Amino acid sequence: MKQALIASALTLCCTSPVYADIRINGFANFIGGMTSSDETVYGYDDSISFSEESLFALQASGDINDQMSATVQILARGEDDYEVEFEWAYLSYRVSNNVTATAGRFRLPLFRYSDSLDVGYSYHWIAAPRNVYDIPFNNMDGFRLDYSDFVGDWEIKLGAALGTFDNEVFNGNVEGDNTYMLSAEVGYEWLNLRGVYGATKATFNQQLVDATISQVAMVAPEFADFLAINEDSGKFIGIGLDIDHFTWFIKAEYTEVEIERSYTPTDNAWYVSAGLRLGKWTPSVTYEDFEGDEQKGLDELSAQPEALQPALLGALQGLNAAFAQNYTVATATLRYDYDANIAFKVDISRYDDDLNDAQDATLARFAINYVF
Amino acid sequence: MDKPLKRSLVYVVVMVAVLLVVAGYFFMKMDASLDAGQQYVSELEQKRTALVAQSDRLKRNVSQFEQRVSELEGAIARRQSILADLQGQSESAGQDTTCDVSPNQAADDGLQQQLDSTRAESQRCSTALSKTEEETERLAREIRRLKETDAALQTATQDLSDLRQELAQVKQQNARLLQARRAQSDTAAPTDTASSAQLTAQLREATQEVTRLKARVTQLQADNDELNAATQTSGSLALIEFQATPRLCDAEVPAGRVCLTSIDITATFNFSPNGFVAMTVVDPNGDVIGRESIAGRAVNQIAFEVDEATSMLAGEYAVEFRINDVFNRFRQTQRFMVSR
Numbered sequence: 001m002k003q004a005l006i007a008s009a010l011t012l013c014c015t016s017p018v019y020a021d022i023r024i025n026g027f028a029n030f031i032g033g034m035t036s037s038d039e040t041v042y043g044y045d046d047s048i049s050f051s052e053e054s055l056f057a058l059q060a061s062g063d064i065n066d067q068m069s070a071t072v073q074i075l076a077r078g079e080d081d082y083e084v085e086f087e088w089a090y091l092s093y094r095v096s097n098n099v100t101a102t103a104g105r106f107r108l109p110l111f112r113y114s115d116s117l118d119v120g121y122s123y124h125w126i127a128a129p130r131n132v133y134d135i136p137f138n139n140m141d142g143f144r145l146d147y148s149d150f151v152g153d154w155e156i157k158l159g160a161a162l163g164t165f166d167n168e169v170f171n172g173n174v175e176g177d178n179t180y181m182l183s184a185e186v187g188y189e190w191l192n193l194r195g196v197y198g199a200t201k202a203t204f205n206q207q208l209v210d211a212t213i214s215q216v217a218m219v220a221p222e223f224a225d226f227l228a229i230n231e232d233s234g235k236f237i238g239i240g241l242d243i244d245h246f247t248w249f250i251k252a253e254y255t256e257v258e259i260e261r262s263y264t265p266t267d268n269a270w271y272v273s274a275g276l277r278l279g280k281w282t283p284s285v286t287y288e289d290f291e292g293d294e295q296k297g298l299d300e301l302s303a304q305p306e307a308l309q310p311a312l313l314g315a316l317q318g319l320n321a322a323f324a325q326n327y328t329v330a331t332a333t334l335r336y337d338y339d340a341n342i343a344f345k346v347d348i349s350r351y352d353d354d355l356n357d358a359q360d361a362t363l364a365r366f367a368i369n370y371v372f
Numbered sequence: 373m374d375k376p377l378k379r380s381l382v383y384v385v386v387m388v389a390v391l392l393v394v395a396g397y398f399f400m401k402m403d404a405s406l407d408a409g410q411q412y413v414s415e416l417e418q419k420r421t422a423l424v425a426q427s428d429r430l431k432r433n434v435s436q437f438e439q440r441v442s443e444l445e446g447a448i449a450r451r452q453s454i455l456a457d458l459q460g461q462s463e464s465a466g467q468d469t470t471c472d473v474s475p476n477q478a479a480d481d482g483l484q485q486q487l488d489s490t491r492a493e494s495q496r497c498s499t500a501l502s503k504t505e506e507e508t509e510r511l512a513r514e515i516r517r518l519k520e521t522d523a524a525l526q527t528a529t530q531d532l533s534d535l536r537q538e539l540a541q542v543k544q545q546n547a548r549l550l551q552a553r554r555a556q557s558d559t560a561a562p563t564d565t566a567s568s569a570q571l572t573a574q575l576r577e578a579t580q581e582v583t584r585l586k587a588r589v590t591q592l593q594a595d596n597d598e599l600n601a602a603t604q605t606s607g608s609l610a611l612i613e614f615q616a617t618p619r620l621c622d623a624e625v626p627a628g629r630v631c632l633t634s635i636d637i638t639a640t641f642n643f644s645p646n647g648f649v650a651m652t653v654v655d656p657n658g659d660v661i662g663r664e665s666i667a668g669r670a671v672n673q674i675a676f677e678v679d680e681a682t683s684m685l686a687g688e689y690a691v692e693f694r695i696n697d698v699f700n701r702f703r704q705t706q707r708f709m710v711s712r
Contacts, residue, residue: 025699116698148648150663
């Protein structure tokens with residue numbers, strides 16, 4: 001279905017005799033980094049690596065008619081051995097002066113930098129804070145409505161999306177059916193506030209997890225049903241603040257991701273970033289916090305026969321531990337705008353793991369961001 | 373220090389050095405390829421700046437021209453007054469045949485001096501007018517020369533040529549006027565009144581011509597902006613046409629203000645922008661009178677409604693366009709006049 005959609009989008013945009021103009025943009029992030037110890041942070045270790053976050057992409061857009069346009073973005077990530085994938089492929093229809101409808105695979109406006117998440121040139125970091133931005137449902141297949149208008153001096157942007165997502169995460173596969181999302185954003189010159197709420201029916205499959213839950217199901221089917229993430233309700237809440245006076249800025253976002261009836265802990269993540277713009281130089285500091293080590297399922301466990309509880313507790317703790325994370329990251333970044341479309345960046349991050357001090361590490365990275 | 377650590381450090385240093393060399397080579401190559409495009413853009417920018425400066429000079433010259441025309445009108449009025457006085461004195465002298473010779477001679481001498489003065493002043497005015505016309509013609513020639521750098525400006529060049537012809541006609545008319553003026557100056561004083569009236573009519577025509585030229589200069593400036601936008605590099609989003617039409621109403625308003633119902637704006641980009649276009653309208657005082665956010669497309673039409681109960685300032689308004697597309701960030705202000 002997705003391939004058919006992409007094909008039809010390309011066919012429509014390229015065969016029209018009147019609107020044959022196709023615009024091609026692209027961007028590239030060439031990023032290298034290494035840690036100070038054997039511990040791994042964001043895929044980097046004590047050997048320098050250039051593939052963890054590097055990527056190259058092309059985006060093509062074409063007008064089908066005065067109201068409709070098609071956009072395709074193909075992207076090759078270093079971590080995927082630069083295998084080319086269709087990141088976006090959608091049709092946009094201009095419903096009215098203030099409303100746009102989109103169908104296809106598109107980026108959900110979950111965060112301040114969702115639209116340009118992969119375009120390193122668009123922000124001051126080398127990579128957007130992972131604790132907040134690294135979620136498995138940034139892209140979705142479905143429909144999206146966007147509304148924009150002014151109320152007095154305030155610019156209002158509202159968004160609604162409906163669809164599904166399917167991504168690989170934690171060596172497994174996560175699917176989201178009946179996913180919907182509502183977003184609201186208000187902006188006034190230097191101030192921007194945003195809020196997002198989303199919900200889905202989530203299903204997660206991973207070999208080891210499935211095997212463990214299958215064993216539990218043999219003795220405690222109800223508890224296994226609780227543990228399994230099988231079309232369970234999940235929710236996403238996000239709020240953001242952006243104060244940008246150009247010469248200085250402060251940005252902050254908070255997110256909460258929860259699948260209530262499952263072993264996975266509720267993830268609470270936030271960051272605060274502040275920086276200065278001094279001509280071509282943009283020094284900044286960022287502090288990230290991620291808490292996702294909540295012990296869930298104890299109430300459900302207590303409802304099980306006492307004789308089974310020790311064994312079930314072991315399985316529950318094993319699953320919890322496998323997905324528990326609790327860490328902070330402090331980063332200092334320096335960006336230099338070499339040209340109107342090229343930026344150089346270096347940063348150094350201190351990763352502190354609150355669950356295992358042995359995994360603390362310092363990560364140093366550099367980046368070249370290019371956009372055209 | 374452990375050997376593995378030393379080796380790692382050496383490895384890192386070597387890799388960083390190699391990377392710097394590779395990155396340097398990469399950007400030197402990229403710089404070279406970008407230079408040509410940037411030079412072209414820079415040349416276009418310089419041309420645009422020169423054209424804007426040229427337009428400003430034209431405006432100033434037209435303003436000066438108008439001022440000179442006004443001065444000429446004043447001079448004509450003064451001459452008419454003098455001629456009327458002279459005519460009165462001549463009639464008085466003709467009727468009084470019994471008066472002494474000496475006073476008549478004195479009056480004649482005074483008359484002669486005033487006539488000479490009038491002739492000299494007329495000559496100066498005509499010279500000033502000719503110089504103004506020459507200056508206007510020279511500026512028109514410069515505009516045409518700049519325009520010829522682009523083949524797409526042929527239409528504008530033709531218009532300029534038309535302007536030159538019309539200016540030449542104005543010059544010829546002025547020359548004829550001068551000749552007539554000289555011829556009439558040699559005859560009796562009463563005929564000067566008719567000549568002055570003719571000169572006044574000619575000046576009125578010249579004033580109308582200045583108004584028309586001014587409108588033409590505005591049109592040429594708009595053409596320049598459009599052509600400059602159209603010749604931007606293909607990758608950049610550009611506003612290639614902008615039109616603002618104030619919709620006026622008939623209500624009585626104080627001086628310096630207008631009764632306005634809406635401002636219809638048409639903005640045409642070289643391609644459809646991604647996302648929404650934020651538009652802000654600012655009045656001559658710099659106050660924001662309207663904001664709109666519209667889904668971007670190549671041709672965008674929007675009407676800024678104005679409360680009819682409130683009169684608006686006459687003068688120069690501005691519309692700011694802002695688009696936050698990561699590939700085509702856009703921020704540009706267009707200006708237009710609102711007057712009765």
